[in-house]
Amino acid sequence: TRHLFLINMDLKRNKACEGKMGMNYCAIIGDIVKSRQINNRYEVQKKFIYVIEDLVNSKYSGYIASKFTVTLGDEFQGLLYEEYSYLSYEIIEFISQNMDPVKLVYGIGIGSMDIEPNPDIAIRSDGPAYHNARKMVMRAKEKKPSVCYCTGSIEDELINSLIYLMEVSTNKMTAKQRQIIKLYNELKSQRSVADKLKVTQGTVSRILKNACYYQIKYAKQNIIGFLKQKYGDQ
Template sequence: MSETIKIALISDIIASRKMKEREQIQEILTSILNDINIRFKGAIESNLTITLGDEFQGIVNSAEAAFLIIDLISLRFQTRTKEEIGEEVTLRWGIGIGRLSTPIKNRKVSIGTDGPAYWHAREAIESVHQYNDYGQLNEKLASDQPEIDFLNSIIRLQNVIKNDWTMSQKQTALIILNEAGYEAFTNQTIKKAMSNQLGQAVSEQTVSKRIISTHIKQYAHSRKLVAEKIEDWRRSHDH
């Protein structure tokens, strides 16, 4: 049995069975997961793997990486589906923090591994499915951590901010998070990244307005603090 407390992620596509372009949506998701698995290979212990047509799972070694992976996949999925099929498709997430009953036998696929980390992730995503806070809640934590309810209350507020973004704001947030993660950044850095991404010059005023309107600095700082709180608990319980 693994003695280290792991972070398991389980995600699925909301209302996927009602979508006509299901095959194309799954192709988009597969492409995004492949990119993320490569980019975060140092943080992902067991690759994000599609286990059913509309569901995938994996193991990550840090809470901050887990949150950033969730944000990047979610935003890329929403923006790409809107661009390619004309409909914005959303994911829901369960984040489980706990040990594994079986070792990770194959890093390339997250199949055949089980234990409390996955049980908690399943509990969390089922809770989101049953109670999504009028469509405002897309992710939830589950673990034996005493402060889990408090942390989930912060995540609910983070989700309210994120779900209020327009498509252009989601594109902006994606560029910023892709460039800086949850670290501090300058307007000049984001201006350059946005210009490269959009293929055209972007003014300082436009960059400033977009940063302010998305509340991305506050959002990123909040994500980082929740991740640090989870890591403090993990370190105190690992043995």
């Protein structure tokens, strides 16, 4: 299929990540998709600054090496300590959920920094971590997938391919499936979701199954688990 062809092509592309030396970090760069075409652009930018500089920095303060900062009206960057790289995907999901329906693309890069990071603001510092993240943002803009990792590891393309397949499944979800999944993630119980929506538990179970909810959840857990095992503080 076309999806498998794209994955096979992507598996040959991971030769651009810069090598690591010295202390390493996990850089995250995000960019709002087609920001100039957004009608209420000013309001979106205000919300963007609030989500990035207030919500993210507050929620993940203990893991951040350089505070997440809106560098342009439609772009942000931030730096995690390498051992907390496994939180990168969770942070991206947190941002996406809070910015919905506005879409973003993300690049994640792991590597060293040539200029020591400023803990208070994620600008005026540079190095391979940011270079790798920037390359992945450019790649993510090609929509293959909207979240791309560049760690210098041979597993990078496996991660990116897995994310791509997850996105293909997610993009096929109906509004009803998304509603059920959102409630299930909040309530943690099929019975509670069924009671709230006044449907049977069997209906909730069927909708979750048809949406590939458990397969997507398992894939996310594997990505996070891999990053934690490889880069986590042992």
